Every structure is written in structure tokens, then in C-alpha cells.
Amino acid sequence: MHYPEPISKLIDSFMKLPGIGPKTAARLAFHVLTMKEDAVLTFSKALVDAKRNLGYCSKCGHITDIDPCHICSDKSRDGSMICVVQDTKDVIALEKMRDYNGLYHVLHGAISPMDGIGPEDINVSSLLVRLQDETVQELILATNPTIEGEATAMYISRLVKPSGIRTTRIAHGLPVGGDLEYADEVTLSRALEGRREL
Amino acid sequence: MHYPEPISKLIDSFMKLPGIGPKTAARLAFHVLTMKEDAVLTFSKALVDAKRNLGYCSKCGHITDIDPCHICSDKSRDGSMICVVQDTKDVIALEKMRDYNGLYHVLHGAISPMDGIGPEDINVSSLLVRLQDETVQELILATNPTIEGEATAMYISRLVKPSGIRTTRIAHGLPVGGDLEYADEVTLSRALEGRREL
Numbered sequence: 543m544h545y546p547e548p549i550s551k552l553i554d555s556f557m558k559l560p561g562i563g564p565k566t567a568a569r570l571a572f573h574v575l576t577m578k579e580d581a582v583l584t585f586s587k588a589l590v591d592a593k594r595n596l597g598y599c600s601k602c603g604h605i606t607d608i609d610p611c612h613i614c615s616d617k618s619r620d621g622s623m624i625c626v627v628q629d630t631k632d633v634i635a636l637e638k639m640r641d642y643n644g645l646y647h648v649l650h651g652a653i654s655p656m657d658g659i660g661p662e663d664i665n666v667s668s669l670l671v672r673l674q675d676e677t678v679q680e681l682i683l684a685t686n687p688t689i690e691g692e693a694t695a696m697y698i699s700r701l702v703k704p705s706g707i708r709t710t711r712i713a714h715g716l717p718v719g720g721d722l723e724y725a726d727e728v729t730l731s732r733a734l735e736g737r738r739e740l
Numbered sequence: 741m742h743y744p745e746p747i748s749k750l751i752d753s754f755m756k757l758p759g760i761g762p763k764t765a766a767r768l769a770f771h772v773l774t775m776k777e778d779a780v781l782t783f784s785k786a787l788v789d790a791k792r793n794l795g796y797c798s799k800c801g802h803i804t805d806i807d808p809c810h811i812c813s814d815k816s817r818d819g820s821m822i823c824v825v826q827d828t829k830d831v832i833a834l835e836k837m838r839d840y841n842g843l844y845h846v847l848h849g850a851i852s853p854m855d856g857i858g859p860e861d862i863n864v865s866s867l868l869v870r871l872q873d874e875t876v877q878e879l880i881l882a883t884n885p886t887i888e889g890e891a892t893a894m895y896i897s898r899l900v901k902p903s904g905i906r907t908t909r910i911a912h913g914l915p916v917g918g919d920l921e922y923a924d925e926v927t928l929s930r931a932l933e934g935r936r937e938l
Contacts, residue, residue, distance in 0.1 A: 555783035585753035592750040
């Protein structure tokens with residue numbers, strides 16, 4: 543014997559989560575035993591609800607419990623700008639900033655020939671449809687500053703160029719609070735390249 | 741808006757677990773969305789089952805889904821030895837060793853006057869009952885090597901002494917694979933004190 547069955551099953555479930563090994567899983571499972579039954583039921587329900595009630599917005603691809611999502615259906619938002627990101631988590635990061643008032647488009651990935659992910663595997667075609675229908679004036683390419691992200695940004699900007707819509711790329715450079723000494727060469731070269739007059 | 745409601749509820753639940761902050765909770769919650777519905781349902785059920793179907797063994801106080809627990813009801817075990825531990829997790833640690841074939845007694849805590857935990861707050865009285873009823877010959881005190889654990893071990897050994905049952909304390913010393921250089925003074929002094937002839 544090691545663990546009684548109910549707890550070993552719970553440990554197995556915790557271990558399926560990313561970054562959680564057997565020791566952490568056991569610690570979490572034992573913590574659940576000390577929690578109030580109400581809290582455990584809430585947790586249990588939250589898991590199923592999140593899985594069942596969430597889907598992707600048919601317009602922008604962001605994760606949502608209503609369709610179209612809160613952002614797409616918000617009339618106070620500026621429909622002339624679309625910010626293209628790789629992942630739903632990127633939308634949340636940008637929303638936390640509270641600076642951007644335009645719309646989003648989530649690609650759910652980036653072009654990566656090494657992994658066999660081509661332009662047809664990411665959510666690009668629906669972006670092109672949006673660009674035809676709407677009064678979009680600017681497309682901000684906010685894919686990650688990685689090889690895949692850059693390639694995706696280049697691909698989309700070439701695709702959109704003929705339509706005359708302005709395409710921009712978010713700036714690369716030193717992160718605020720970062721240290722020049724520890725910055726890698728590529729970031730430094732981008733920071734220098736993108737210097738602005740004060 | 742930040743997160744859609746179902747996911748923010750799930751994040752809240754994850755954040756109630758020990759060692760999980762807002763960022764990890766969000767990462768775990770988003771992972772749940774990518775899991776198969778089956779796995780999520782299993783997880784959800786495991787949480788409730790663990791909370792509802794587990795209790796403490798009426799004999800030894802170990803966590804169990806049957807009463808008496810697997811260990812207490814195992815006839816092949818040596819009933820003449822009882823190993824006293826602070827926590828159910830200690831039983832599991834000792835069981836992993838596969839070396840000990842006696843029974844256990846879980847105190848669910850240790851005497852700690854600083855925290856207002858006295859002998860009556862830990863599972864000692866039932867231990868004394870077991871010592872009267874059973875053919876116990878040795879009581880191994882395996883409480884933690886901390887001030888509270890030591891105090892508890894001392895307290896129990898004095899309590900049991902009149903009955904003539906042999907009481908022993910697990911050895912303190914350098915952990916196997918440890919480094920003498922980094923050992924603290926108390927551990928070193930205990931290691932020296934407990935030296936044995938080769």
C-alpha cells in the first residue's frame with residue numbers, strides 16, 4: 543500500500559498539470575483534504591464549468607463564454623485597429639495594460655515549418671475576411687519576438703500590403719527595468735536600431 | 741474585462757492551493773482548457789471523492805478510505821511495534837522505505853506551547869489505550885527532529901516509561917548523500933554523539 547485510492551487518483555490528476563511533479567501533486571492533494579467541503583465543491587465545479595462553458599469567439603478567436611466575445615461586442619472600442627497576437631493569453635496581457643482600445647485577432651499559433659505548422663494551420667483566413675468587411679485602418683502585429691513570431695508577422699504583412707491597410711509591428715528593445723549588461727546581442731541591436739529622438 | 745468568468749473562477753480555486761500564485765494559477769487554468777473533457781471530469785470527481793471518501797483510521801489515525809486502515813487490518817504486520825509520527829504524510833514516507841513492518845500511530849501534530857498546542861490537542865490518549873490493549877513491546881518515536889517534535893517524543897517517552905514498554909527514538913545525523921561541510925552544528929553534534937563502531 544502507499545496512498546488510499548481516492549487520494550492517489552487525485553494525485554494522478556494533479557500530476558497531469560504542467561510543472562507539477564509527484565511531490566507537489568501529493569502536497570496539493572493533501573491540502574485538498576484539509577480544505578472545507580464547500581471550497582472543494584467549488585473547485586470541482588469550476589474545472590468542469592471552465593471546460594464546458596468556454597469557447598473561442600467566432601470573430602477574433604479569443605477565449606470567451608459568450609459569442610462574439612466581450613471585446614468584439616464592446617461598441618466603445620475602436621474598430622479601426624486590430625492587434626494580431628499568437629495566443630489568448632497575449633490578449634489578456636495586453637488588456638491588463640489598459641492602454642489599447644482596439645480589437646484583437648488571435649492566431650492560435652505561429653508559422654513554424656520545423657513543426658510542420660503552415661499559414662493554413664493558424665487563424666489567418668478569418669483575419670483576411672475581417673479586413674475586407676470592416677473599416678480597419680491599422681493592423682498591429684504583436685506576435686512574439688521569436689523566429690516563428692517574426693516569420694508570421696512578415697507573412698501577414700505581405701499578405702495585407704496590397705489592401706493598403708497600414709501594418710505595424712510592436713517595438714523590440716530593452717524591457718523596462720531590465721539591465722543593459724544582461725541583454726542579449728539581438729535585443730541590444732534591435733534597441734539601437736529602434737532608437738528615437740528625445 | 742480580464743478573464744471570462746468561468747476561467748477566473750477556476751484561477752481563484754487554483755490560487756487557494758499552497759504555493760500557487762496568480763501566474764501559475766492562470767497557467768494551470770489555461771492548461772485545463774486544453775485538456776480532454778474526460779480528464780477534466782476525472783479530475784473534478786477525484787477532488788470531491790478524496791474529500792468525501794477519506795477519513796482517519798479509528799485505531800492509528802492514518803488517512804484511509806476503510807476503517808481500520810490497510811495497515812492496521814493487515815495481519816502480516818508485526819503488532820509488537822508502533823511507530824509514532826506527527827503526520828499522515830510521515831506514514832507514507834516510512835511506507836515507501838518498505839523496511840518497517842510494524843504498526844503506526846499518527847499524532848496529527850506536535851506539542852508546541854508557543855502555538856498553544858498541548859498534549860491534549862494531539863492524538864496521544866488513544867495511543868495510551870492501544871498500549872494497554874495490545875501486545876506492544878516497542879514504541880518508536882519518529883516525530884520530526886524539531887523542537888516541537890523532540891518535546892513530543894520526550895513527553896510520550898516519560899508517559900510510557902512506567903508501563904515498561906521499550907521506547908526508542910529514530911537516529912539523528914547526517915542525511916545520506918549530504919555534505920559534512922554544509923551540515924548545521926546541531927546536526928553535526930548529533931551525528932558525532934550517535935556514532936557507532938564499524
